[in-house]
Amino acid sequence: MSTSTIDGKDAAAIQAVTEGVAVCDRSFWGRIRVSDDDRIRFLHNQSTNDFQSLKPGQGCDTVMVTSTARTIDLVSAYVLDDAVLLLVSNNRRETIMQWLDRYIFFADKVQLTDVTNETATFSLIGPGSDAIVEKLGASAIIGQPDGNHLLINGGIIVAVGSGLASPGYTLILPAADKQQVWEKILELGAVELSDRGWEALRILQGRPTPDAELTDDYNPLEVGLWQTISFSKGCYIGQETIARLNTYKGVKQYLWGIRLNAPAEVGSAIALGDEKIGKLTSYTTTTDGHFGLGYIRTKAGGVGLKVQVGEVEGEIVEIPFVSHEYPNQ
Helix, strand or coil, X not given: CCEECCCHXXXXXXXXXXXXXXXXXXXXXXXXXXXXXXXXXXXXXXXXXXXXHCCCCXXXXXXXXXXXXXXXXXXXXXXXXXEEEEEECHHHHHHHHHHHHHCCCCCCCCEEEECCCCEEEEEEEXXXXXXXXXXXXXXXXXXXXXXXXXXXXXXXXXXXXXXXXXXXXXXXXXXXXXXHHHHHHHHCCCEEEXXXXXXXXXXXXXXXXXXXXXXXXXXXXXXXXXXXXXXXXXXXXCHHHHHHXXXXXXXXXXXXXXXXXXXXXXXXXXXECCEEEEEEEEEEEECCEEEEEEEEEXXXXXXXXXXEECCEEEEEECCCCCCCCCCCC
16 A cells, blocks of 8 residues: 555644654564574675674664575564564565575575464554653663564563654564553553554655555665665675665665655656656655655655656655765765
């Protein structure tokens, strides 16, 4: 799904993201537990980030890519004492289970377990989330880097990072505790954000999603997921392509936000005059108009560029979830 409309309830929750705290039930996302002795080395070799530098209690976002560095999914990984827990997009759960399984060779000590049905996931989003995390008994996590996490009350993982560009936390907990913890969070003042509201927010902030921004057509540098890529670690699937693009500054298109003056159709061509320079990948209504995400050819320009999206006028704007910088260069 890459089109979204928001109602009054969602508008209030999106407002809470800016000024207070919203909570979104992301339990339908996939959760995969990777265990056994070779788990860290295995994940290090299968995705873009540096797992071998992580200790239990830390985590990272990483991208699963094909051998030609095309994007499969953006995954949040949490390193526990005896396993790594992966939070994957709901429409990539089976794909990633099968994808990882293909790369487990006979001598590898790696076990994959789909734990989606026995767990739940909530995102606390907004500046007021610190106060809720404190009342849940996880104040030690406040102020720590993204991906850092701790275990409270019989198995609730509280991790830094909302899953969006806004500050917040991700909670992963036993399914049996879901209702009780959800009610407590609402009691503590969080405003409920629906799936539709999440979809609108992810488009506004530029979090890419599979089948829209993350497809066989794009690599992680084009998406702008620099923060998920280690350029110093050794070989991994897709690494040669990514290293080459980085070395030769070969990124031909970038993901941008587009402020639109009317509704637009996902898949529409983005044009500058008569020249096609990109494609619209997601669209949402907002409380102050229309907004989309799309890939734009690097040479065409960036922020402030006026474009045609199908029949609609648009202007390129920055989106906080991604960045278009070459790191350390």
